[in-house]
Amino acid sequence: MSGQIIDATIVSAPRQRMTKKEKETIKKGDIPEEWKEHPSKLSQKDREARWVVKYSKAKVKNGEKAIDLATSYFGYKNHISTDKRYGFVRKFHTSDASRYDGKVLPLLLDKENTASNVWGDTAYRSEENETLLKDNGFASQLHRKKPKGKAMPQHIQRANGKKSKVRSKVEHIFAVQKDKMALFIRTIDLKRAHVKIGLANIVYNMKRLIFWENRRVLHLRYL
Numbered sequence: 001m002s003g004q005i006i007d008a009t010i011v012s013a014p015r016q017r018m019t020k021k022e023k024e025t026i027k028k029g030d031i032p033e034e035w036k037e038h039p040s041k042l043s044q045k046d047r048e049a050r051w052v053v054k055y056s057k058a059k060v061k062n063g064e065k066a067i068d069l070a071t072s073y074f075g076y077k078n079h080i081s082t083d084k085r086y087g088f089v090r091k092f093h094t095s096d097a098s099r100y101d102g103k104v105l106p107l108l109l110d111k112e113n114t115a116s117n118v119w120g121d122t123a124y125r126s127e128e129n130e131t132l133l134k135d136n137g138f139a140s141q142l143h144r145k146k147p148k149g150k151a152m153p154q155h156i157q158r159a160n161g162k163k164s165k166v167r168s169k170v171e172h173i174f175a176v177q178k179d180k181m182a183l184f185i186r187t188i189d190l191k192r193a194h195v196k197i198g199l200a201n202i203v204y205n206m207k208r209l210i211f212w213e214n215r216r217v218l219h220l221r222y223l
Contacts, residue, residue, distance in 0.1 A: 001083035003117030003141070004090065005167055006108050006124060008101045009174040011197060013049045013075035013185035048190040049075050050096035073097055075185055076193045078177075080201065081108040082170050084119070088208055089173060089201040094194040105129050109136065117141050119167045141166070173204055 022032045026047050035042040056069040079093040079101065093107045101123040109118070109132075116139040125142040133140045143160050146152045152160075177183040183200050185193045 001113045001115060002085040003115040003119065003139075004081050004083055004110050004113050005170045006079075006081050006105060006118060006120040007167070007170040007174075008077050008079040008104065009178075010052065010054070010073045010097050011076050011078050011183055011185055011193070012073060013046060013193070015074045016046060016049070018045075044188070046188045048096060049185070049193070050098035052097040076190070076197065077101075078174075078197045078201070079104045079108055080170070080173065081110050082173060083110070083113060084115070084117070084166060084169065086208070086212065087169060087172065088205050092198065092201050094190065094197050096190065102126055102129060106132060109133075109138065111136070119163055121167065143167075176204055176207070177201075 018026070022035075025032045031042065031047070035045065051072060051074050054071050054073060056071070075097050077095045077097050077099055079095065080089050081091040082089055090110045090113070091108050093104050095104065101121075102125070105120070105124050116137055118133060118138045119141045120143070122143045122145045125140075125145060129142070130140055141163055143163055144156050177200050181200060181203065183197075185196060187193060187196055
């Protein structure tokens with residue numbers, strides 16, 4: 001299976017209208033007193049989805065750097081491990097949208113993959129994860145981070161570029177789920193979100209299987 005690619009994407013959910021006080025109470029794991037008095041309102045509030053802000057680095061144009069963009073999302077995350085050769089989702093984990101990707105790496109590693117290489121972006125690269133990969137017989141192909149206050153060394157930049165060509169394959173899965181499958185969480189709580197995201201991953205694998213079967217048939221036809 002030529003190694004595995006690890007990545008995650010945000011799956012949006014309906015945004016909850018809450019006051020600042022209600023948000024603080026929810027983050028603590030408690031239920032606002034006002035909600036307890038209205039069971040119907042409580043049943044419609046998703047207390048396990050979370051907000052997250054994603055930053056998009058601006059590219060330098062004509063010597064002038066544009067302003068970085070910050071976009072807010074509310075919902076959950078679909079963390080996946082896909083094999084490099086066939087592109088099937090081999091393992092997945094569901095979390096709220098604020099969960100840091102690097103913390104989920106141990107839950108995604110597929111020890112049945114026939115190759116040891118593991119690709120992932122800089123979010124997965126940490127001393128803890130590098131040790132984890134080494135101790136379990138995996139070869140790290142995780143992106144290296146830019147040194148603070150310094151320019152990225154050219155040899156690391158080239159290495160990251162080569163890794164990106166492999167890692168970009170995982171984006172096809174997310175594109176299919178969000179575009180053609182219109183994946184969106186309309187259920188309430190993490191367990192239900194996990195089921196829906198899991199079904200989306202299964203449906204993608206079914207589509208992928210059909211793709212490979214069609215290629216096999218065409219290959220046999222022209223032998």
